[in-house]
Amino acid sequence: MKRKNICVLPGDGVGIEVTEAVVPLFEALELPVTLNFGQIGWECWRAEGNTVPQATWRLIQESDATLLGAITSKPQREAQAELPNHLRHSEVPYVSPVIQLRQRLSLYANVRPVTDVIGDERFRFTVIRENTEGLYAGLxxxxxxxxxxxxxxxxxxxxxxxxxxxxxxxxxxLRLQTRLGVTRLLRFACDHARAQGFDKVTLADKPNVLRNSSAFVRDILEEVAADYPDLQLNIENVDAVALWMVQRPERFGVIVAENMFGDILSDLGAGVMGGLGLAPSANIGEHGAYFEPVHGSAPAHAGLNKANPSAMFLSVALLLEYLDFTEAASRVRSAVRQVAQSDVRTYDLGGSHSTTEVAQRIIDTCLTLNQRGTVRPSQLTIPEYN
Structure with missing residues (x-):
């Protein structure tokens, strides 16, 4: 297989810690990848008033996929206050790097797998959120x-x-939904359902209140459904979907929603899993893809070596699957599940182990699953971000 280039952006806070913890996995699995490190996030803003430096954009463009640790975002007033003195009165607008990545790369599909990591596989479904339109279109x-x-x-x-x-x-x-945006999202959701072995796609909207815009989306859903006769496609009220996600998550295959509804449902999905420390994500579109855990930079926990690295490992599994390393992706998921169900856990799952301890156990388990023994991989050197 051709060698792949992965852009690694540790970002801010615990994002740096979980990135450092997961990087040795690539060497341990002997994957044909090259990791190229770049900078993104709050410290870039504080240094130069730009959350995504031009060098980082070049690195992303030269890579096959991007792995993002986490970033810190603050409201405009607080962001302006932390600019360097020579930029503080220049009216430089703060734009979240996540929003920049999604819009500039047209990463329209946010993929959030929801799996029973700590249980006995009672449920497995995916929330797919539209990333570029809806109520977050900027209107x-x-x-x-x-x-x-x-x-x-x-x-x-x-x-x-x-x-x-x-x-x-x-x-x-204003909630903006275009025929192009809705159609490509629904087709992506259907293709994902087929690839993952699901037979049901549920569009979560609010047709009993937003009668006209929901009817617009429903008409497109019916058009798309004609090309997927093997799938059951339906539209349900988003509040009812939220209820059933909690009470009967096993009833779903793929849940697809516009930006704001999908934002809410995807975080609810993390709660159904057992917390943000277990929740991975992928952002996929026309010009690339990036992968990140959804727990954020958690500034209060930064430097304490206590963040759960499981979501980062599961995000890496999504990245590996995207790059066609499917066997490695499957082993990573299995290893995360085994460790999450063991007594080696971080604080959020009721344990007392550190980020690095849990990460090492996951890597060792991957090696065991690969029948390579449990020899600890050598540690790679990650550049410091000041």
Whole structure:
């Protein structure tokens, strides 16, 4: 197999720690990959007012996939306050590096597997969230735009409760969904269902309230369904989906949703699994893919060597699968499951072991599954990020 280039971006906080813990896995499994390290996140912002340096963009473009540890994001006011003095009054806008990656690379599908890691495999499903449109499309206004004011006046004439408001005394966010965006997402969800052996795809929306926009999406769903006769496609209210995810998660195969609904459901899925420390993610699109655990940078835990590395290992498994290292990906998942069900656990799962201890046990277990023994892999050197 041709050697693959992986861009590794440790990021901030515990992202650096879980990245350092997982990197030896690549050497241990003797995979034909080259790891190229770059910088991203809060410290880049504090140094130069740019969360994704140009050198990092070049590195991403030269790589087959990107592994991201975690990044810290703060509101605009706090972000401006931490800029270097010479940039503090330059009105440099803070844009989350995650949003930049998704939009610039057109990574429209956020993939969040939800598996029973710590139980007896009672459930296995995937939440797929649209990444570029929906309520997070950027059409968010602190006052009502003049172009929208006639729509409010029309509703006022129909007896709406916000009669005679001043446009500066209201805020508006618009949910944008395009035929292209919805169609490619639904097709991605169906292809994922087939690849993972699922027979059901559930679109989570709110058709009983958002009647027109949901009807638009439902029509596209029915068009796509015609090309997937082997799958059962249906639309359900997002609140009902949330309830059944908790009470009967085994009823789902693939759950697909627009950006905000998918954001909420995917974190609920992490809770169903047992916590963010177990939840991996993939962001896949037209111009590449990146993979990251969803627990964030957790600044309060940074430097304590206590973060659960399992989500990072499971994210690596998604990355390996994306690069066609399917056998290695399967072994990583099995190793994470075995260790999560052992007495070697981090604090979030009721244990007292460190990040590095749990990571080493997962790597050793991978080697055992590979019938290579349990010899500890040599440690790779990771550059420091100041």
């Amino acid at each position: 968010d206004y602190a006052s009502v735009p003049l172009e929208i004011e006639p729509l409010l006046l029309a509703k006022e004439r129909q007896g709406a409760s916000w009669q005679r408001i001043d446009r500066h005394d209201a805020a508006v966010s």
